[in-house]
Amino acid sequence: MKPVTLKEIAEQLNIxxxxxxxxxxxxxxxxxxxxxLVKELAKTLNYKPNTFAVNLRTKESKTIGLIIPVIVHHFxxxxxxxxxxxxxxxxxxxxxxxxxESYELEKKQIDLLLSQRVDGILISLANGTxxxxxxxQIIDQEKPLVMFDKIAKIVKCSKVIIDDRKAAYLxxxxxxxxxxxxxxxxxxxxxxxxxxxxxxGYKKALLDNNLPYDPSLVYICECGDMSFEEGKKxxxxxxxxxxxxxxxxxxxxxxxxxxxxxxxxQGVKIPxxxxxVGFSNxxxxxxxxxxxxxxxxxxFKMGKTAFKQLYKEIKAIKNEKPKPPKVITLDTxxxxxxxxxx
Amino acid sequence: MKPVTLKEIAEQLNIxxxxxxxxxxxxxxxxxxxxxLVKELAKTLNYKPNTFAVNLRTKESKTIGLIIPVIVHHFxxxxxxxxxxxxxxxxxxxxxxxxxESYELEKKQIDLLLSQRVDGILISLANGTxxxxxxxQIIDQEKPLVMFDKIAKIVKCSKVIIDDRKAAYLxxxxxxxxxxxxxxxxxxxxxxxxxxxxxxGYKKALLDNNLPYDPSLVYICECGDMSFEEGKKxxxxxxxxxxxxxxxxxxxxxxxxxxxxxxxxQGVKIPxxxxxVGFSNxxxxxxxxxxxxxxxxxxFKMGKTAFKQLYKEIKAIKNEKPKPPKVITLDTxxxxxxxxxx
DNA sequence: GATTTAACCGAAAACGTTTTCGATTCTTCA
DNA sequence: TGAAGAATCGAAAACGTTTTCGGTTAAATC
Numbered sequence: 218m219k220p221v222t223l224k225e226i227a228e229q230l231n232i233x234x235x236x237x238x239x240x241x242x243x244x245x246x247x248x249x250x251x252x253x254l255v256k257e258l259a260k261t262l263n264y265k266p267n268t269f270a271v272n273l274r275t276k277e278s279k280t281i282g283l284i285i286p287v288i289v290h291h292f293x294x295x296x297x298x299x300x301x302x303x304x305x306x307x308x309x310x311x312x313x314x315x316x317x318e319s320y321e322l323e324k325k326q327i328d329l330l331l332s333q334r335v336d337g338i339l340i341s342l343a344n345g346t347x348x349x350x351x352x353x354q355i356i357d358q359e360k361p362l363v364m365f366d367k368i369a370k371i372v373k374c375s376k377v378i379i380d381d382r383k384a385a386y387l388x389x390x391x392x393x394x395x396x397x398x399x400x401x402x403x404x405x406x407x408x409x410x411x412x413x414x415x416x417x418g419y420k421k422a423l424l425d426n427n428l429p430y431d432p433s434l435v436y437i438c439e440c441g442d443m444s445f446e447e448g449k450k451x452x453x454x455x456x457x458x459x460x461x462x463x464x465x466x467x468x469x470x471x472x473x474x475x476x477x478x479x480x481x482x483q484g485v486k487i488p489x490x491x492x493x494v495g496f497s498n499x500x501x502x503x504x505x506x507x508x509x510x511x512x513x514x515x516x517f518k519m520g521k522t523a524f525k526q527l528y529k530e531i532k533a534i535k536n537e538k539p540k541p542p543k544v545i546t547l548d549t550x551x552x553x554x555x556x557x558x559x
Numbered sequence: 560m561k562p563v564t565l566k567e568i569a570e571q572l573n574i575x576x577x578x579x580x581x582x583x584x585x586x587x588x589x590x591x592x593x594x595x596l597v598k599e600l601a602k603t604l605n606y607k608p609n610t611f612a613v614n615l616r617t618k619e620s621k622t623i624g625l626i627i628p629v630i631v632h633h634f635x636x637x638x639x640x641x642x643x644x645x646x647x648x649x650x651x652x653x654x655x656x657x658x659x660e661s662y663e664l665e666k667k668q669i670d671l672l673l674s675q676r677v678d679g680i681l682i683s684l685a686n687g688t689x690x691x692x693x694x695x696q697i698i699d700q701e702k703p704l705v706m707f708d709k710i711a712k713i714v715k716c717s718k719v720i721i722d723d724r725k726a727a728y729l730x731x732x733x734x735x736x737x738x739x740x741x742x743x744x745x746x747x748x749x750x751x752x753x754x755x756x757x758x759x760g761y762k763k764a765l766l767d768n769n770l771p772y773d774p775s776l777v778y779i780c781e782c783g784d785m786s787f788e789e790g791k792k793x794x795x796x797x798x799x800x801x802x803x804x805x806x807x808x809x810x811x812x813x814x815x816x817x818x819x820x821x822x823x824x825q826g827v828k829i830p831x832x833x834x835x836v837g838f839s840n841x842x843x844x845x846x847x848x849x850x851x852x853x854x855x856x857x858x859f860k861m862g863k864t865a866f867k868q869l870y871k872e873i874k875a876i877k878n879e880k881p882k883p884p885k886v887i888t889l890d891t892x893x894x895x896x897x898x899x900x901x
Numbered sequence: 902g903a904t905t906t907a908a909c910c911g912a913a914a915a916c917g918t919t920t921t922c923g924a925t926t927c928t929t930c931a
Numbered sequence: 932t933g934a935a936g937a938a939t940c941g942a943a944a945a946c947g948t949t950t951t952c953g954g955t956t957a958a959a960t961c
Binding site: 220265266267268269270272273276278280288289290291294295297298301302305310311312313314315329331332333334358445474478481500501504505506 | 562607608609610611612614615618620622630631632633636637639640643644647652653654655656657671673674675676700787816820823842843846847848
C-alpha cells in the first residue's frame with residue numbers, strides 16, 4: 218500500500234512528472250486535455266501530495282506552534298479554540314505544547330518548534346519566565362512570533378492583550394462604588410505583566426478614590442494548577458489577618474471561587490460581609506452560588522486575533538515585506554453578578 | 560540568516576556531508592576526533608536538522624493528529640493534556656483539530672491529517688458520525704488509529720474507554736439505594752456508543768431493581784456546545800411532564816448543572832425533592848451548590864493511555880510486526896456529594 | 902615484507918516535490 | 932511558403948537529509 222506519487226501518475230499517462238505537477242496546480246502551460254486526464258487519474262488513485270516533499274521544496278509547513286501555560290483552563294482552552302478555528306480557515310495546522318508554567322520547559326519547547334520549522338509561533342508566557350533570549354531567538358530567525366495574554370513588553374513582537382490595568386481599575390472601582398472601604402487584592406504571580414498590571418489598576422483605583430493602599434492586603438498566588446486551593450488558602454489567611462476587609466478583587470475566577478468556597482465554609486456571607494470581583498469570566502462563575510462578578514476576558518476572540526496577526530506576518534515575511542510589530546488591545550467588560558449585589 | 564545545513568559544516572571542516580551526518584548520529588565508523596570536531600562546530604553554529612528533509616527521508620514526522628469534538632470541555636481538555644504530556648515524553652508533537660461534533664468536518668480533518676502524513680491518529684468521534692469509511696480509510700493505509708471515549712465498536716482499531724454501562728448502572732443504583740422510586744434519565748445524543756451504553760446501564764439498573772422502565776422519562780440532549788442550556792430546557796420540560804420524578808441520572812455534568820440551575824430557579828430542592836447524579840466529574844461539580852454526585856471519568860489518564868497505545872502501534876508497524884487491536888477499559892468511580900445526600 | 906583486518910571516510914542514490922528554462926510542435930499571418 | 936509567435940511539454944536542478952556500499956589508509960598478523 219505505497220502512497221501514490223506524481224511519478225506513478227506520470228508513468229501511467231506516459232507524460233513527465235513535471236507536467237503532472239503543473240497540471241494539478243493549474244499551470245497555464247498545460248493543455249486542458251492533459252489537465253483533465255491528470256486530475257481524473259489523480260482522483261481515482263486518491264493521490265495526496267507528499268507534504269514532506271512539499272515542505273522541503275517550499276520551505277514552509279503550513280503549521281504553527283502554540284505554547285500555552287495550561288490547557289485545562291477555561292480561558293486558555295477558549296484561546297486554543299479561537300486559534301485553531303482561524304488557522305483551519307487559512308489552511309494551517311496547530312501544534313500545541315503546554316509549558317506548565319515552567320520557563321525551562323518553555324525554552325525547550327521553543328527549540329523544538331524551531332527545529333520543527335513551524336511557520337510561526339504563538340505564545341502565552343509561563344509565570345516563571347523572566348529571561349527572554351529564547352524569544353529573541355525566534356525573532357532573530359525572522360520567524361513570526363505573536364504573544365498573547367501573558368506577554369513581555371520588552372520583546373519586539375506583536376502582541377494581543379486586554380488592558381489589564383484598566384479592567385482591574387474598573388473592577389476595583391466597582392467595589393468602591395458599592396460601598397467597600399477596605400479592599401484586598403489576591404494578585405497573580407510576581408513576574409507576569411498582566412498580574413502586575415492588574416495590581417497597578419487596583420492600586421490606582423484605591424488612590425484615585427482617596428482610599429489608603431495597604432500592601433498587607435495584597436496576597437499572592439501563583440495561579441498555576443493549584444489556583445483553587447490557593448484561593449482557599451489566601452481566604453483563610455485573610456480572615457485571620459484582616460477581619461475588617463469588606464471587598465476583594467481577585468486576579469482570576471478560579472482563585473476567587475476557591476476563596477468563596479472558604480468563605481462559605483466559615484460562614485462569611487458574600488456579598489453581605491465581603492464582596493468579591495473575579496477576573497476572566499469563567500463559565501463556572503455564572504453557575505456557582507452566589508454568582509461571581511467578574512471581568513469578561515475574550516479568550517476565543519483573543520485566539521482568533523492572535524492567529525490573524527501571525528498569519529499576516531507570515532505572509533509579509535514571505536513577500537519580503539516584514540511588518541513592524543503591532544499591539545492589539547481587545548475590549549473587556551465588567552459583568553455584575555450576585556457577589557457584589559448588596 | 561539562512562539556517563545551517565550539514566553541507567556548511569562539512570565545507571568548514573573539509574569533510575563530506577556523509578561523515579558529518581554520521582558523526583552527529585554517533586555512527587561507529589567515524590573517529591572520535593572527527594565526531595568531536597563536528598559536534599562542536601554544529602553546536603557553535605546552532606545546527607538544527609531540517610525536519611522537512613528528515614521526514615522525507617525517514618517517512619515519518621514524529622507528529623500525530625488528534626481530532627476531538629470540543630476543546631472547551633473539562634473532560635476533553637484533560638484528555639488533551641494527557642495526550643500531549645505523554646507524547647512529549649516520546650518526542651512526538653500533536654496537531655489538534657476540533658470536529659465541532661460534525662461528521663463532515665471530521666471527515667475533512669482526517670483527510671487533512673492523512674495528507675499531512677502524521678504517524679498516527681487519535682480520535683473521539685463526533686455525535687453525528689454514523690458512517691465509518693473515513694476511519695477505515697486510515698486503517699487501510701496501515702496508519703495507527705486509536706479511538707477513545709466516543710468510539711465506534713465496529714471499527715477495527717484499538718480503543719480506550721471506560722465501562723459506561725457499568726458506570727451508569729452504578730449511578731442509577733446509587734439513586735435507587737437512597738430511596739428514589741421514579742428515576743429519569745437525561746441521555747446524550749442517539750448515535751454515540753457511550754450515550755447508548757449509559758442509557759442501557761440506567762435501564763438495566765431499573766429492571767434489576769424491579770422498577771418500571773418508562774421511556775417518557777428519558778430525555779435527549781446533544782451534549783454539544785449548548786449542554787448547559789439543554790440541561791435547563793430538559794429540566795423545565797420534566798417538571799411540566801413528570802412532577803413525580805425524584806431522581807435523575809444525567810449523561811454529563813454540564814447538563815446536570817444546567818438542570819440544577821433550573822431546579823434552583825423554580826424552587827425545587829436538591830436533593831430533597833429530586834436527587835441528581837451527573838457524569839464525568841467536572842471540576843465545577845465540586846464547587847457548585849449543592850455539590851454534584853457524579854461518576855469520575857479519568858480524562859488525563861485516558862489521554863495518556865490512548866497515546867501510549869498509539870505509540871506502541873506506531874513502533875510495531877515500523878518494525879513490520881503490526882499488533883491486533885486492543886480495547887483498554889479504564890476504571891471509574893462514583894463520587895458521592897450533596898446532590899444525593901438525603 | 903606480504904597479507905589480512907580494522908578503522909575511517911565519501912560518492913551517490915534516494916525520498917517526492919516544485920520551478921526554471923529550453924525544446925518541440927502547432928498556429929497564424931504576411 | 933516561411934517565419935514569428937503561441938501552445939505545450941520535459942529535462943534537470945534543487946530542497947537537506949540518510950544510508951548503502953565501495954574505497955582508502957593504517958594497524959595487525961604471520
